[in-house]
Amino acid sequence: MAGVIDEIRAFDPAFEIVVIDDGSGDNTSEVARARGVHVVTLPFNLGIGGAMQTGFRFARTNDFDLAVQIDGDGQHDPAELPVLLAPLQHGEADLVVGSRFAGQPTFRSSFTRRIGIRLFALTVSAIAHQRLTDTTSGFRAVNRRGIALFAAEYPQDYPEVEATVMVVKHRLRLKEVPVRMRERAGGRSSITALRSLYYITKVLLALFVYLFRPRKAPLEDE
Amino acid sequence: MTPLRVSIIGAIAAFIMLGVIFELIRRRHLRERYALIWVVTGVALLTLALWRQSLNTLAGWAGVKTYPPSVFFAAILFFVLVLVLHFSIVLSRLTDQNVTLAQKLALLETRLREREQADSGADGRSLT
Numbered sequence: 359m360a361g362v363i364d365e366i367r368a369f370d371p372a373f374e375i376v377v378i379d380d381g382s383g384d385n386t387s388e389v390a391r392a393r394g395v396h397v398v399t400l401p402f403n404l405g406i407g408g409a410m411q412t413g414f415r416f417a418r419t420n421d422f423d424l425a426v427q428i429d430g431d432g433q434h435d436p437a438e439l440p441v442l443l444a445p446l447q448h449g450e451a452d453l454v455v456g457s458r459f460a461g462q463p464t465f466r467s468s469f470t471r472r473i474g475i476r477l478f479a480l481t482v483s484a485i486a487h488q489r490l491t492d493t494t495s496g497f498r499a500v501n502r503r504g505i506a507l508f509a510a511e512y513p514q515d516y517p518e519v520e521a522t523v524m525v526v527k528h529r530l531r532l533k534e535v536p537v538r539m540r541e542r543a544g545g546r547s548s549i550t551a552l553r554s555l556y557y558i559t560k561v562l563l564a565l566f567v568y569l570f571r572p573r574k575a576p577l578e579d580e
Numbered sequence: 581m582t583p584l585r586v587s588i589i590g591a592i593a594a595f596i597m598l599g600v601i602f603e604l605i606r607r608r609h610l611r612e613r614y615a616l617i618w619v620v621t622g623v624a625l626l627t628l629a630l631w632r633q634s635l636n637t638l639a640g641w642a643g644v645k646t647y648p649p650s651v652f653f654a655a656i657l658f659f660v661l662v663l664v665l666h667f668s669i670v671l672s673r674l675t676d677q678n679v680t681l682a683q684k685l686a687l688l689e690t691r692l693r694e695r696e697q698a699d700s701g702a703d704g705r706s707l708t
Contacts, residue, residue, distance in 0.1 A: 396690060396694070397690065398686045398687060398689075398690045399686055399689065399690075400682055400683070400686045401682050401685060401686060402682060404679055404682055404683070408679045408682070408683065411679075411683065412683045412686060412687065415683055415684075415687060416687060416690070419687065419691075514679075
């Protein structure tokens with residue numbers, strides 16, 4: 359995580375870095391604080407969704423123009439930030455997702471995981487009426503509207519796919535850009551073989567429920 | 581008709597249950613809305629035990645001919661299912677509220693810590 363902080367700083371020192379420590383209980387908070395970034399330490403583990411929303415709430419409270427979510431384990435390369443941020447800066451999208459598959463195939467993963475990712479991509483593409491290749495990617499950026507939406511409402515466990523659909527349902531614009539991802543430097547994926555079934559079932563059920571929710575008007579800029 | 585002995589044992593059990601419920605309410609271990617559900621349940625069980633024609637009568641209404649007590653089992657099962665569903669709803673709401681509280685607390689802590697650091701940096705000592 360310290361490496362990611364240094365990389366972001368090296369890329370552009372103007373970025374405000376917020377580290378969300380999701381009740382890890384280890385020295386994550388101290389390490390991050392020693393580097394002089396904002397650190398939000400959750401009192402207990404909320405899971406990815408709850409932790410992510412904390413970040414968006416921070417961004418909302420502090421009136422950020424953009425927010426990028428980036429994993430602490432090093433698989434998201436800060437060098438790709440210009441690619442991710444360009445559509446937001448040009449006003450082409452409200453949420454930009456860094457896709458591992460949209461461009462050159464550099465990402466290796468297991469067969470079952472690729473099947474799952476593909477299944478989600480097809481389902482969400484159908485709901486969103488646009489071609490998407492990687493809805494589970496956690497490397498994404500939002501503008502003010504996206505921040506406002508996610509601060510107000512964010513799905514809980516395994517949130518990425520649902521968050522993508524949420525954006526569409528709120529009539530915000532979604533864009534996927536190809537990014538290269540690296541092998542994670544520390545930690546491991548939260549998706550184990552046993553959990554994948556729960557993951558796939560839960561997400562598909564949630565998407566099914568979304569179909570029956572009314573489309574909401576987009577949130578206005580204040 | 582319910583055998584006399586069954587009726588007596590049932591009534592005693594219902595009385596004990598009502599007593600426990602009353603004690604829980606007195607010690608404020610039960611919130612009012614749940615207290616009401618359980619008092620009504622206790623009274624219903626007591627009525628079923630004391631009114632010895634109850635099961636036959638209820639079975640008659642429901643059209644059960646072979647085994648009247650099955651009405652009782654079905655009713656209890658349904659009641660428990662509804663109650664468990666209700667608790668799932670309550671639990672979901674509590675979880676959501678808990679998440680929001682944890683987030684707000686953590687964000688406030690961060691804000692406080694950063695304010696204090698800024699203050700101690702400005703005048704050389706912390707506010708606390």
